[in-house]
Amino acid sequence: MLSPEFDLGSTVAFVAVQPSNTNDDKGGQGEDFGKSSPVGLVLLILFFVAVFFLVKSMNKHIKGLPASFDEPAAQDQPSEAAPGTGSEAKKAD
Template identity: 60%
Template sequence: MSAQETVALVLAQAPVPPQDPGGQGEDFGKSSPLGLVLLIVFAIAVVFLIRSMTKHLKKLPVVFDEEKANAAAPAHVKRAEAEAAKRAEDSEATETPEPEETSSKPSQAKTD
């Protein structure tokens, strides 16, 4: 028998079916009571999350009007915004521009 005949004979043979066909034994497709408990727990968690989300969404205004939001803001928020604006104005006023180097000669660095 030549090598080609041996290869053809091996490839032509049908594979032997395994004793356990991929974990599909008698318990395949069945779930345990633990799976049911987990499913119920997840369903309860989803119900509570939906309730919480609807409560938070009811607190939001229908239209986001900036004037109404500023009027409803607490005093300490308004004070903080005013102080931040004042600091920004002060920093712009005290900022001095650094003189730019107008030399046309490139600087030469020492190399060792």
């Protein structure tokens, strides 16, 4: 059971305080801070090579696209079938 002096509506904060008399902490900057490994350089070069080939491939695909995806105007399309095509050409044989 809850004690009578504890109120559920009140806010209680518990703060853990660490003694700050140690000056060994450099804020997360240990002896290896700021150093990179050769593995990181290799990964970075691989990413640049991959991006180069992706851009090259995208440019190749973009050049194959038409200049516009708009429907051709009604004037450009013939309203009748061209002579010598369709059912008339079959009857002539």
